[in-house]
Amino acid sequence: MDKLLIRGGRSLQGKVLVSGAKNAALPELCAALLTAEPVTLLNVPQLQDVSTMLKLIRNMGVAAERADDGTVHIDASALSTPEAPYELVKTMRASVLALGPLLARFGEATVSLPGGCAIGSRPVDQHIKGLAAMGAEIVVEHGYMIAKLPAGWKRLKGARITTDMVTVTGTENFLMAAALAEGETVLENAAQEPEISDLAEMLIAMGAKIEGHGTSRIRIQGVDKLHGCTHRVVADRIEAGTFLCAVAATGGDVVLRHGRADHLDAVIEKLREAGATVQAVDGGIRVQSAGGATLKAQGFRTTEYPGFPTDMQAQFMALNCIAQGTATVTETIFENRFMHVNELVRLGAKIQTDGKVAVIEGVPRLSGATVMATDLRASASLVIAGLVADGETVVDRIYHLDRGYDCMEAKLRGIGADIERLKA
Numbered sequence: 075m076d077k078l079l080i081r082g083g084r085s086l087q088g089k090v091l092v093s094g095a096k097n098a099a100l101p102e103l104c105a106a107l108l109t110a111e112p113v114t115l116l117n118v119p120q121l122q123d124v125s126t127m128l129k130l131i132r133n134m135g136v137a138a139e140r141a142d143d144g145t146v147h148i149d150a151s152a153l154s155t156p157e158a159p160y161e162l163v164k165t166m167r168a169s170v171l172a173l174g175p176l177l178a179r180f181g182e183a184t185v186s187l188p189g190g191c192a193i194g195s196r197p198v199d200q201h202i203k204g205l206a207a208m209g210a211e212i213v214v215e216h217g218y219m220i221a222k223l224p225a226g227w228k229r230l231k232g233a234r235i236t237t238d239m240v241t242v243t244g245t246e247n248f249l250m251a252a253a254l255a256e257g258e259t260v261l262e263n264a265a266q267e268p269e270i271s272d273l274a275e276m277l278i279a280m281g282a283k284i285e286g287h288g289t290s291r292i293r294i295q296g297v298d299k300l301h302g303c304t305h306r307v308v309a310d311r312i313e314a315g316t317f318l319c320a321v322a323a324t325g326g327d328v329v330l331r332h333g334r335a336d337h338l339d340a341v342i343e344k345l346r347e348a349g350a351t352v353q354a355v356d357g358g359i360r361v362q363s364a365g366g367a368t369l370k371a372q373g374f375r376t377t378e379y380p381g382f383p384t385d386m387q388a389q390f391m392a393l394n395c396i397a398q399g400t401a402t403v404t405e406t407i408f409e410n411r412f413m414h415v416n417e418l419v420r421l422g423a424k425i426q427t428d429g430k431v432a433v434i435e436g437v438p439r440l441s442g443a444t445v446m447a448t449d450l451r452a453s454a455s456l457v458i459a460g461l462v463a464d465g466e467t468v469v470d471r472i473y474h475l476d477r478g479y480d481c482m483e484a485k486l487r488g489i490g491a492d493i494e495r496l497k498a
Contacts, residue, residue, distance in 0.1 A: 094307035111302030232257030325365025
């Protein structure tokens with residue numbers, strides 16, 4: 075397995091490009107299954123999860139071509155196998171997003187129960203409940219969700235769907251399924267993330283009738299068919315937030331090209347309170363910081379968008395490790411998302427955890443060591459910690475990092491970090 079070698083202690087300066095969002099690109103690749111006409115996606119990040127999703131839809135009989143500039147051409151006109159087998163989806167939970175589009179267009183779908191990061195339970199029961207409300211008959215057998223329309227039905231039927239919890243992938247699955255359903259579907263308690271609004275805008279460009287995306291109630295009027303489109307994937311707010319935390323911790327002055335400050339209000343507010351200067355500029359976000367010794371630790375509680383994102387908890391914790399004072403972090407989304415704590419402690423951090431709560435006491439310095447990535451965002455927190463630690467830090471098992479960050483070490487090198495990939 076590849077590793078990252080980081081020699082800490084350098085400030086970061088310059089400009090860095092924020093890639094397209096993984097959490098928008100994956101559902102939008104599935105949305106292309108809703109039409110027999112060609113779909114072109116621009117600004118698709120070069121990520122392992124994207125490669126896995128492309129392999130998955132090609133296995134169904136879809137033609138999908140990917141260019142080095144982030145353009146992906148998809149033609150699902152010859153889709154012949156509405157199935158997502160376990161061997162292709164075991165590493166990626168987003169594979170469940172194939173269920174709604176396949177069921178809506180073909181009236182049947184067989185999708186393996188998904189895998190992914192071991193950060194806690196993300197049950198698919200809400201997906202099943204919502205699609206069943208639209209008339210789908212779904213059974214779970216031998217590790218697969220097997221869905222079909224009732225006898226004599228040609229389409230799903232619109233329904234009012236109220237989930238028991240806010241679910242991002244559930245909202246996305248219902249959006250895609252409802253676009254081709256008969257009648258009106260109303261999603262209550264819908265997730266409000268920018269990636270969902272981006273998916274809705276793509277579906278609208280394909281001919282869907284959607285309103286209310288970006289709020290907790292979304293209305294979809296089903297149409298008979300959707301057509302092709304060209305759509306640009308929104309910038310990745312979590313990648314942008316990760317770079318914001320890295321620059322704040324190391325010190326420096328960096329412009330994040332294509333970053334969207336309006337998608338990161340909660341994170342930016344905490345960074346400003348910590349002592350960094352963050353502002354929206356033409357075409358991106360600028361962050362300036364004098365580094366760890368000048369920062370003040372900040373407590374926060376992760377919640378659904380527009381609150382503080384769970385996907386930024388680990389990265390901000392790394393910053394808190396070298397800030398002045400003590401901060402309390404409460405994780406409310408996933409029950410197993412403090413696995414990076416033990417690795418940060420190996421670098422010299424002072425952190426105590428009790429269930430969903432972590433208390434971080436800032437220290438003057440971290441010391442380089444070999445650490446192991448346990449999940450995607452934990453990987454990013456260890457990179458940030460390595461950038462500020464004295465000496466050399468080796469981050470092992472970075473395949474997690476490659477699932478969600480497009481050329482992270484190259485981007486960091488471009489703004490002054492001393493970081494290199496050690497090939498297996």
